[in-house]
Amino acid sequence: MPPTTSGAPAEDLPDLRVSTEFGQPSYDIRDVAYLRLSVVNVGTAVARDITITTSGPVAPTWESAPTPWTIGPGATAERVGEIPLWALPSPGPLTVEVTVRASTPDATPSDNAAGATTTVTQELLYYQGYVFGDRNASEYRDPGEELAGASVTVTGGVPRGTYNARTGADGRFVFRDIPAGDYTIEVSQGTWRFDRYSGMLGRGGEIPTELRGYRPASEVLFASMRFDHADNHAATRVPLTVRLTNRANADLLVRAWCGLASGWGSEWGALNPNTPGAYLPANSTRDFPALVVIPWSAPVGSDFVVDCEFSIGRGEAQIVRASAATRTLSGKANLSGWVLRADEESSSLCLANSALCEPQPSGTRVPGVTLYLVDTAGRVVARAAPSNPYGGFYFDPVDPGTYTIGVVGPWRIVRTASGSPLELSVGDQTTAVWVEPGPVQPDPDQAPAPATPPVVPPRSTHVAHPLPDTRRGGPGDLARTGVDVVWSSVAGLLTVLLGVFLVRRGRRPAR
Numbered sequence: 149m150p151p152t153t154s155g156a157p158a159e160d161l162p163d164l165r166v167s168t169e170f171g172q173p174s175y176d177i178r179d180v181a182y183l184r185l186s187v188v189n190v191g192t193a194v195a196r197d198i199t200i201t202t203s204g205p206v207a208p209t210w211e212s213a214p215t216p217w218t219i220g221p222g223a224t225a226e227r228v229g230e231i232p233l234w235a236l237p238s239p240g241p242l243t244v245e246v247t248v249r250a251s252t253p254d255a256t257p258s259d260n261a262a263g264a265t266t267t268v269t270q271e272l273l274y275y276q277g278y279v280f281g282d283r284n285a286s287e288y289r290d291p292g293e294e295l296a297g298a299s300v301t302v303t304g305g306v307p308r309g310t311y312n313a314r315t316g317a318d319g320r321f322v323f324r325d326i327p328a329g330d331y332t333i334e335v336s337q338g339t340w341r342f343d344r345y346s347g348m349l350g351r352g353g354e355i356p357t358e359l360r361g362y363r364p365a366s367e368v369l370f371a372s373m374r375f376d377h378a379d380n381h382a383a384t385r386v387p388l389t390v391r392l393t394n395r396a397n398a399d400l401l402v403r404a405w406c407g408l409a410s411g412w413g414s415e416w417g418a419l420n421p422n423t424p425g426a427y428l429p430a431n432s433t434r435d436f437p438a439l440v441v442i443p444w445s446a447p448v449g450s451d452f453v454v455d456c457e458f459s460i461g462r463g464e465a466q467i468v469r470a471s472a473a474t475r476t477l478s479g480k481a482n483l484s485g486w487v488l489r490a491d492e493e494s495s496s497l498c499l500a501n502s503a504l505c506e507p508q509p510s511g512t513r514v515p516g517v518t519l520y521l522v523d524t525a526g527r528v529v530a531r532a533a534p535s536n537p538y539g540g541f542y543f544d545p546v547d548p549g550t551y552t553i554g555v556v557g558p559w560r561i562v563r564t565a566s567g568s569p570l571e572l573s574v575g576d577q578t579t580a581v582w583v584e585p586g587p588v589q590p591d592p593d594q595a596p597a598p599a600t601p602p603v604v605p606p607r608s609t610h611v612a613h614p615l616p617d618t619r620r621g622g623p624g625d626l627a628r629t630g631v632d633v634v635w636s637s638v639a640g641l642l643t644v645l646l647g648v649f650l651v652r653r654g655r656r657p658a659r
Contacts, residue, residue: 161193161255163190168262179233180233183230187227194221201249240268244265245263279294280294283397285398300314300333307327309327333347335361345359365461368394369396369458369460373471375472377474382444385441393433397430398430401424405459415438452473452476457469483543484577486538486540487583511580517535519581520554521551550571552569553568
């Protein structure tokens with residue numbers, strides 16, 4: 149009899165078994181939850197082209213897997229998925245079901261899926277602050293500036309929401325039990341303007357508690373500017389006047405920013421942006437003098453314009469603008485430098501590669517020395533103030549040309565760094581002047597001493613004149629002799645007239 153068989157041999161199939169779990173039992177709704185997936189092939193064949201599907205309120209984002217993804221018999225594969233919890237509509241339990249499938253049939257499909265659950269929590273917090281109207285533009289809340297009835301709206305948190313509150317008589321607002329997270333804050337109250345604020349509530353974040361209202365600068369501050377002269381020379385520092393008017397019922401502090409006109413050589417005084425600001429009393433107008441450098445490169449005949457922004461706070465709405473123009477004349481030369489002792493040489497230290505260090509000539513600095521400039525016609529055209537304690541001097545602007553430097557007092561000029569005569573061109577130039585003690589040099593600008601006027605005695609005073617000195621002769625002696633003769637003649641005439649009068653009186657007939 150032929151042999152018989154009990155049945156066909158079993159087919160080799162993969163058998164995937166799936167398990168999942170969250171990294172921790174609970175998460176804050178602002179966090180990312182991590183879901184770990186483990187897949188084991190307990191079958192006898194390779195599982196090919198494996199895919200993952202999930203079900204739940206939020207789908208995980210899985211780390212990348214090989215393409216194609218296969219798992220051999222007896223092998224295990226793991227993947228981690230990330231779930232952004234802030235995408236959830238609300239806190240509470242979170243369950244995610246994961247199903248793994250292969251392109252080949254599975255021996256036991258029922259164990260190809262698994263689920264995991266975690267708890268999502270939410271932090272509810274308390275937020276309070278104050279709303280004030282910054283009447284004096286100090287950027288700080290001062291007594292009496294609190295604003296009642298202001299509407300405060302906050303938007304944000306996790307999950308995202310919008311919440312509203314109003315300020316009381318003290319300007320205070322309160323939010324209770326709002327979700328932690330990032331917020332934007334908006335305020336409205338009457339005609340006051342408010343910036344849009346932002347901050348983080350919870351987890352050590354910062355959120356503003358002083359919400360400042362302000363008036364636009366254009367409503368309280370008026371600014372105008374003008375050059376003191378309609379025409380000004382290039383490469384010179386020229387005067388300019390700023391007029392500011394405060395229309396508010398509170399004092400203001402005003403700062404100015406004028407671009408390149410705020411740079412080196414210009415002087416803006418209290419309006420300098422690096423100062424606390426210029427004080428402008430309530431309902432007042434003040435003029436502020438300034439000095440502006442017109443660059444040497446300004447085209448002759450063109451208008452040189454200075455544009456300024458005057459700020460009473462932060463933000464575009466806290467700025468007013470003004471400008472001034474002047475016609476540019478031909479440029480001037482500006483000469484400055486140092487007076488040094490030629491007989492006391494010393495070294496001048498300068499740190500290498502330092503932008504703050506300008507190499508300077510060597511020599512001991514000499515203060516109190518007066519220098520002047522002489523043109524080719526021999527005229528004194530400029531005079532520097534006595535050199536400062538560091539030996540520095542500065543001449544007023546002069547026309548470009550050829551000049552010689554002179555010195556006043558007990559000094560002699562030994563040499564100059566720029567040679568002599570000195571050629572000056574438009575713009576700033578520096579030089580060094582070495583001096584040593586010498587004969588006193590006169591001041592070319594000093595007027596000669598006035599002559600002493602002669603003393604004329606009264607007529608009633610008899611003056612005994614000395615005999616003329618026969619050893620000296622000249623017009624002066626003759627003049628004095630002539631005066632004596634005149635006085636003698638006058639005295640004789642008076643004597644004769646007096647005698648005639650007396651004789652006639654004595655001959656009057658009796659009645």
